Amino acid sequence: MPTPRAWYEYVLSEEGQEILCRGNGVSALGQIPGSLLPPTSFLTHDMRELAERAHFYYDLLDLSA
Helix, strand or coil: CCCHHHHHHHHCCHHHHHHHHCCCCCCCCCCCCCCCCCCCCCCCCCHHHHHHHHHHHHHHCCCCC
């Protein structure tokens, strides 16, 4: 039986992304054959900034960090 890591590595590979995104999804790897194009208003975020603000969202949701 494959390990969870092996599954994620496959799903995130070009081959896996082509299968999963074909005709119904945008690939995080960019333009993969058969995948949809990202929307023109595609947003990116600074992960460091999000990590710094995470505690605020955890507090709002009453979750522990």
